[in-house]
Amino acid sequence: MKELKRPELLAPAGNYEAFLGAISAGADAVYLGGTRFGARAYADNFDTQQVIKAIKYAHLYGRKLYMTVNTLVKESEFNDLYDYLAPYAEAGLDGVIVQDFGVLGFIRENFPNIELHASTQMAITGVYGAKLLKKMGAVRVVPARELSLSEMIDIKEKAEIEVEAFIHGAMCYCYSGMCLFSSIVGGRSGNRGRCAQPCRLPYKLQGGFLNDESIRNRTKSDNHGGDEEFYPLSLKDMCTIEIIPSLIDAGIDSFKIEGRMKKPEYVAGVTSIYRKYIDKYLADPKAPFKVEESDLDILRHLYLRTEISQGYYQRHNSKDMVTLSSPGYSGSDDKLISKIRDKYLNGEEKRSISAYAYFHAGCESMLTFTCDDHSVTVSGQMVQEASKRPMAREDIAARIMKLGDTFFELKEQDLTIDMDEGEPGIFMPVKELNELRRQAADMLLDKMRK
Numbered sequence: 080m081k082e083l084k085r086p087e088l089l090a091p092a093g094n095y096e097a098f099l100g101a102i103s104a105g106a107d108a109v110y111l112g113g114t115r116f117g118a119r120a121y122a123d124n125f126d127t128q129q130v131i132k133a134i135k136y137a138h139l140y141g142r143k144l145y146m147t148v149n150t151l152v153k154e155s156e157f158n159d160l161y162d163y164l165a166p167y168a169e170a171g172l173d174g175v176i177v178q179d180f181g182v183l184g185f186i187r188e189n190f191p192n193i194e195l196h197a198s199t200q201m202a203i204t205g206v207y208g209a210k211l212l213k214k215m216g217a218v219r220v221v222p223a224r225e226l227s228l229s230e231m232i233d234i235k236e237k238a239e240i241e242v243e244a245f246i247h248g249a250m251c252y253c254y255s256g257m258c259l260f261s262s263i264v265g266g267r268s269g270n271r272g273r274c275a276q277p278c279r280l281p282y283k284l285q286g287g288f289l290n291d292e293s294i295r296n297r298t299k300s301d302n303h304g305g306d307e308e309f310y311p312l313s314l315k316d317m318c319t320i321e322i323i324p325s326l327i328d329a330g331i332d333s334f335k336i337e338g339r340m341k342k343p344e345y346v347a348g349v350t351s352i353y354r355k356y357i358d359k360y361l362a363d364p365k366a367p368f369k370v371e372e373s374d375l376d377i378l379r380h381l382y383l384r385t386e387i388s389q390g391y392y393q394r395h396n397s398k399d400m401v402t403l404s405s406p407g408y409s410g411s412d413d414k415l416i417s418k419i420r421d422k423y424l425n426g427e428e429k430r431s432i433s434a435y436a437y438f439h440a441g442c443e444s445m446l447t448f449t450c451d452d453h454s455v456t457v458s459g460q461m462v463q464e465a466s467k468r469p470m471a472r473e474d475i476a477a478r479i480m481k482l483g484d485t486f487f488e489l490k491e492q493d494l495t496i497d498m499d500e501g502e503p504g505i506f507m508p509v510k511e512l513n514e515l516r517r518q519a520a521d522m523l524l525d526k527m528r529k
Contacts, residue, residue, distance in 0.1 A: 085361060086326070087333040089145075089243065090350045093340055095125065096424060098133050100347030103423040105354030108143035109133070110176060112339060115163055116148045116156075131170040136427065138528035139486055143173040147339075148186070149198040152179050161189055168193055171528065176221070177201075187216035194218050196243065202255040205230070209238035219243055219332065223255040228392040232329050241332040246323075247349055247378075248337025250314035250390065250400075252278045278312035313402045318378055318387040320352065324360050324368050326392070338382075344416045345381045347423035352378060380412045429488035432523070436479060438498040440464045440505050446479065448519040450487065455522040459515045462505050469504020472496055478512040485520045 090101035092111040101109045111133065112124045125133065130146065137144040146167060152160065164175075164186065174194035177183045183195055197203060197212045199221040209220050219241035222231055235242045251258065261275045262268035284307060317337075319326065326334065334357070336349055352374050360368055379387075388400045430450050437445040444459040475496055480489045499505050 083327055083361060083364060084330055084332075086331055086357065087143075087243075088350065088354055088357060089333050089335045090346055091248075091336055091339040091341070092133075092346060093124065093338075094343070095129050095133065097341075097343040097346040099136075099427060100343045100419075100423045101350050102137065102140060102142055103425070103428065104347040104350035106142065106350050108145060108173070108333070109137060110145040110147060110335075110339075112147040113163070113167075116150050116152060116160070116182075127166055130167055130172075134167065134170045134172055135524060135528065136486060138171060139430065139524060145174040145176055145194075145196065146172055147198075148175045148182055149178040149200060152182050157181070157185065160185060164190060164193075174219070177217075180215075183212075183215060183217065197221060199224055199245070199255050200257055202257055203234070206234055206237045209234045209240050213238060213240045221245075221335065224250065225254055225391050225396075227395075228325060228329055231331065235330055235332075242330075243333035243335050244326065244331045245317060245337055245390070246319045246326065246334045246353065247317055248341075250317050250388070252312045252314055278314075279310070281308045281310055282312070283308050309404060310402050314400055315386050315388040315402050317390040319389050319392065320356055320375070320378065321370050322389055322392065323353070323356050324364070327357070327360060341382055343424055344419045348377060348381045348415070348419045351419075351423065377415060380415055427486060429482075430486055430527075431493070432487045432489050433493040434479060434489055434495070434519075436475065436494070436496045436498070438462050438470075438475065438496070438505055438507060440499050444507060444511065444515060446515045446519050448487070448523045450523060450527060453523060453526050455519060455526055457515055457518045457522060460507075460511050462499075462507060465504040465506040469502075470506055472498065472500075475507070475512065478509065479516055481513075481516065482520060486524065487520055 087107040088105065089108045089110060090104070090106035092098035092101055092109050098109055098111060111130070113130055114124055114126060134144050148160075148164070160182070164172075168190045172193055174196050175186055176196045176198050177186065178198040178200040183197070186193060187195060195215075195217045196219040197217045201208075201212070201220070203209050203212065203220045203222045204226060209222075212220055217240065220234065220238075221243045222234060224245055226234075231242055231244060234240070253260070258274065258278075259268075260277050261273070264277055265275045267273040267275045334353065336346075336353065338345055338349070355374070356368075356370060386402065432448050432450045434449070435447040440462050441464075442462055444462050445456060446459075447454060447456040475498070476491065476494055479494060479496075480491065482489055
């Protein structure tokens with residue numbers, strides 16, 4: 080039996096708290112949107128500094144960060160695209176998810192170090208489309224969600240390109256999400272990130288009857304014999320937790336959770352459950368695989384529509400995939416939400432470091448920060464003899480330990496200060512001490528991200 084490849088678990092983030100929750104819950108990578116060009120215009124989304132901060136934080140823990148640039152971009156907007164992406168490219172953005180062929184070519188030409196991932200809205204349904212995108216510079220495709228697992232395997236093996244597949248969350252009625260319904264009825268284009276989700280609304284069939292007797296009976300029963308109002312366009316949510324072994328065996332490279340419009344508790348909770356069962360199967364593929372009912376219950380209470388399906392992986396189109404009688408949600412459990420918050424949504428996790436400071440009159444000041452196997456040393460101005468009041472060890476320690484705006488923390492017992500003591504003592508400008516600390520923290524972060 081060949082060794083199974085560990086798939087990437089890719090989680091969504093609509094805001095910075097959700098991003099931190101995804102990292103804490105075990106996501107290998109996170110995808111998010113900035114202020115422009117993303118297919119979720121009504122998510123909280125991230126401003127420039129938040130994206131850069133998220134990139135640094137993800138890399139500090141060995142994770143990746145992808146940005147959605149997956150709307151159709153107008154010709155007049157291309158002049159803004161370079162300035163929009165440049166700060167993220169400089170910060171080390173790992174990849175972009177793209178729908179527009181023009182955008183794909185533009186990023187390949189101007190930002191060759193950023194991976195190109197073809198969005199599901201590119202509607203890649205077979206090997207030839209995947210090969211074309213690979214030729215154009217894409218390293219990964221997110222095929223149309225309507226493909227079977229065998230069709231995805233075919234793309235991966237014959238096109239020799241990474242495949243990313245959705246494993247959980249809302250399903251769009253329209254093929255590959257390339258929908259014009261919202262644009263036609265309300266002027267809000269889904270391909271521009273502004274879908275109003277008219278597919279989730281109730282409808283009545285003109286003429287007062289339904290062709291399928293079983294559907295007619297269901298809708299009448301659910302409406303207590305009413306006027307046959309039903310939901311013919313609202314698909315059940317996808318939940319593939321019970322077929323995770325099949326997806327891993329197929330060699331899918333990235334397992335994608337839908338939900339950039341969802342709350343942080345959803346992101347963290349769903350990510351943690353899939354992390355658990357991916358790791359469980361990889362640890363012992365021959366052992367019986369069974370999902371605990373309590374974990375299924377958690378997923379049901381984290382924003383799933385009434386009933387679930389496993390998508391198209393093992394079946395073709397079916398009326399059983401439509402919510403039909405009610406697209407309502409199964410509700411949330413306040414105790415569950417509180418438990419998830421306590422476990423995964425506690426802000427940024429600081430990395431503990433140790434430090435060595437060297438301050439002797441007539442010598443360059445030096446400061447060394449160490450975290451795990453990574454160490455950096457910075458030097459500064461010449462240390463002066465004190466002409467009046469010498470600097471106290473406590474004052475120096477307070478400045479060096481002031482790491483609140485970084486991803487690090489330094490405890491007093493992990494700080495060693497090698498300095499002149501006694502008369503006349505030493506003097507260092509506070510500004511110089513602060514600069515040494517900032518430089519050391521920045522250098523350590525850069526070293527740990529490489």
